[in-house]
Amino acid sequence: MKVKKLLTLTATAILSLTLVACSTDNKSEEEKTSSSxxxxxxxxxxxxxxxxxxxxxxxxxxxxxxxxxxxxxxxxxxxxxxxxxxxxxxxxxxxxxxxxxxxxxxxxxxxxxxxxxxxPMGVYSEKVKSISELKDGAIVAVPNDPTNESRALKLLAKEGLIKVNDKEILTAKDITENKKNIEVKEMGAEQLPTTLKDVDLAVINSNYALQAKLNPTKDSIAIESKDSPxxxxxxxxxxxxxxxxxxxxxxxxxxxxxxxxxxxxxxxxxxxxx
Known part of the structure; x- marks a missing residue:
């Protein structure tokens, strides 16, 4: 009888420890979820x-x-x-x-x-002080992702440098008039500030311009209007x-x-x- 009683007590103790452990684990998971x-x-x-x-x-x-x-x-x-x-x-x-x-x-x-x-996306240059000063065959760098390249080309068209198709998404192939024969160089947006010494113009997103210590309202020679979408x-x-x-x-x-x-x-x- 003593052996049976001892076994019963041992089993009860093990079960209690198991329940406590499970309760602790569950609580821990709940705490982790709550914390996250x-x-x-x-x-x-x-x-x-x-x-x-x-x-x-x-x-x-x-x-x-x-x-x-x-x-x-x-x-x-x-x-x-x-x-x-x-x-x-x-x-x-x-x-x-x-x-x-x-x-x-x-x-x-x-x-x-x-x-x-x-x-606002801006146009920057270390070689000219206005877009009208660009020489024939100038190199213009723009972002290479579809929406930002479209923004860049529309800004250049607004400034009278080129004419483009009337559509939402544009690439260099959508330039319909290019009197100065500019060469459009498509690059990663994050690379554009570092290319200023190598190109005539670069159209740069403001976040990367600011990162390169360029102030869009003071350093750009052209900038998007405030009603940009x-x-x-x-x-x-x-x-x-x-x-x-x-x-x-x-x-x-x-x-x-x-x-x-x-x-x-x-x-x-x-x-x-x-």
């Missing part, structure tokens, strides 16, 4: 996107109990791939036409929530649009504090879209 729900990971290009996130948005989210983790990217392709692969909760670096073109080419369905700011957005996965984390991020991104930061920090080079 309070961390928002956003991919961004360095300047101004990561700067806005770290300087102006992070403190606002901390007040709401969230930790903002900013991952910096140096190109325009990887942040969308990382978002699709769920290593990011959102990204902040692109405009709507770029996102739509990315979705079409990659059979993806990334969405956007809020418009944050406009970065290319506002930068918060991009997310479609099924996360209404999550609590994204709602908190959107609220912070479009707050009066962020608007004031953009206006004061960039002095008109970047314009709030809210």
């Amino acid at each position: 729900d309070k961390v928002i990971t956003v991919g961004a290009t360095a300047n101004p996107h990561a700067e806005i996130l770290n300087s102006a948005v992070k403190p606002l989210l901390e007040k709401e109990g969230y930790t903002l983790n900013v991952k910096v990217f140096n190109d325009y392709v990887l942040p969308n791939k990382a978002l699709s692969e769920k290593s990011l909760d959102a990204n902040f670096y692109q405009h709507i036409p770029y996102l739509e073109e990315y979705n079409k080419k990659n059979n993806d369905n990334l969405a956007y929530t809020v418009k944050v700011h406009l970065e 290319y506002s930068n957005i918060i991009a997310v996965r479609e099924d996360d649009k209404d999550s609590e984390k994204i709602k908190a991020l959107d609220k912070a991104m479009t707050s009066p504090e962020v608007k004031k930061f953009i206006e004061e920090k960039y002095d008109g080079a970047i314009i709030p879209s809210f």
Whole structure:
């Protein structure tokens, strides 16, 4: 009888330990889930996107109990791939036409929530002080992704350097008039500031211009108008649009504090879209 009783007590003890262990593991998983729900990971290009996130948005989210983790990217392709692969909760670096073109080419369905700011694209040169000074056969560098190349060519057409087809997406093949016989050189957007010494003109996105210490409103010889449709957005996965984390991020991104930061920090080079 004593042996049977001892075995019963041992079995009860083992069962209790097992239940405690399972309870601890479950609690640990719940705690991990709860903890991850309070961390928002956003991919961004360095300047101004990561700067806005770290300087102006992070403190606002901390007040709401969230930790903002900013991952910096140096190109325009990887942040969308990382978002699709769920290593990011959102990204902040692109405009709507770029996102739509990315979705079409990659059979993806990334969405956007809020418009944050406009970065006017500018024309820069170390060789001439105005577009009219360009010589015959000049080399003009433009971004090589479809939407930003289209923006660049439309800006050059607006300045009277070329004429282009009336369509949304343009390449150099859509130039219909080129009186100065310019050579259009398509390059990665991030490379354009470094090519200024080698080309006659470069049409550069404001984020990369700022990164290269170029002020779009002071250093460019031509710039997009303020009514440009290319506002930068918060991009997310479609099924996360209404999550609590994204709602908190959107609220912070479009707050009066962020608007004031953009206006004061960039002095008109970047314009709030809210």
